[in-house]
Amino acid sequence: xxxxxxxxxxxxxxxxxxxxxxxxxxxxxxxxxxxxxxxxxxxxxxxxxxxxxxxxxxxxxxxxxxxxxxxxxxxxxxxxxxxxxxxxxxxxxxxxxxxxxxxxxxxxxxxxxxxxxxxxxxxxxxxxxxxxxxxxxxxxxxxxxxxxxxxxxxxxxxxxxxxxxxxxxxxxxxxxxxxx
Amino acid sequence: xxxxxxxxxxxxxxxxxxxxxxxxxxxxxxxxxxxxxxxxxxxxxxxxxxxxxxxxxxxxxxxxxxxxxxxxxxxxxxxxxxxxxxxxxxxxxxxxxxxxxxxxxxxxxxxxxxxxxxxxxxxxxxxxxxxxxxxxxxxxxxxxxxxxxxxxxxxxxxxxxxx
Numbered sequence: 001x002x003x004x005x006x007x008x009x010x011x012x013x014x015x016x017x018x019x020x021x022x023x024x025x026x027x028x029x030x031x032x033x034x035x036x037x038x039x040x041x042x043x044x045x046x047x048x049x050x051x052x053x054x055x056x057x058x059x060x061x062x063x064x065x066x067x068x069x070x071x072x073x074x075x076x077x078x079x080x081x082x083x084x085x086x087x088x089x090x091x092x093x094x095x096x097x098x099x100x101x102x103x104x105x106x107x108x109x110x111x112x113x114x115x116x117x118x119x120x121x122x123x124x125x126x127x128x129x130x131x132x133x134x135x136x137x138x139x140x141x142x143x144x145x146x147x148x149x150x151x152x153x154x155x156x157x158x159x160x161x162x163x164x165x166x167x168x169x170x171x172x173x174x175x176x177x178x179x180x
Numbered sequence: 181x182x183x184x185x186x187x188x189x190x191x192x193x194x195x196x197x198x199x200x201x202x203x204x205x206x207x208x209x210x211x212x213x214x215x216x217x218x219x220x221x222x223x224x225x226x227x228x229x230x231x232x233x234x235x236x237x238x239x240x241x242x243x244x245x246x247x248x249x250x251x252x253x254x255x256x257x258x259x260x261x262x263x264x265x266x267x268x269x270x271x272x273x274x275x276x277x278x279x280x281x282x283x284x285x286x287x288x289x290x291x292x293x294x295x296x297x298x299x300x301x302x303x304x305x306x307x308x309x310x311x312x313x314x315x316x317x318x319x320x321x322x323x324x325x326x327x328x329x330x331x332x333x334x335x336x337x338x339x340x341x342x343x
Contacts, residue, residue: 044264079328
């Protein structure tokens, strides 16, 4: 039996709704020196980015035992607390976490951990945001600082494997992150 | 040429050279037509954001009408930094003594840029060209990407003196 998942790299953002600061540039007067001032303003909107995702190939799995795959990913957030939410959806019916061979399906579970290198995490419910997460990434793509900041874990229970028809199953897992 | 006359001629040359680098009591300058700089919402984190403006810089300091300009920001020690609460966003400042320019000489906070020359003929630029210099403010993409989300503000002060 062969399970195969593909994940999309997604970028989510939300702009800050802010009022423009009011300044008034001052003009210099004629003299032996002259001084003017300029007000400067800029709004940096909330941004997040998820990257470092890899396809998950379980290969041929033995239905006698559960299977799991964990990978490290990078989530960057620029909010003050570097917080974010993650929402996962599968390619099964009603976005369920399930693989398909075209006729039959094979259910799987998704977990998320807010630190890298984890083999277990908080179970995700399809379409429901998991919040309260905080990133340690210092820039988008984790090009400097920590190379990864979170763990994505995909699991298949022995019961589900035993219930599945022998076949090759594929599917897509979509992850949406948002500033928090 | 008699030696005394030669000495007098050398003295005259020295006097002219000196007057070109030191402001006289009658020398005047004025900076005006400044506008606030608003970057709005910075949506492109991959490219630098630049705002340029042309302004009126008048310098009456014969014979070259030169001036020096010193910029200071509202960050610590006059640094070029915007602030949003406890968060900071650095920026860069460039100056060009010609109006309508998209690039200039980078300014260092609190350090004068010397040898600038004004083409303005009247102190408020109401005659001749309406502007005579360019001010550029640059937000580097790396600085934006490293900044926390928020609205940043600050003040840039420009001090001009004749040379």
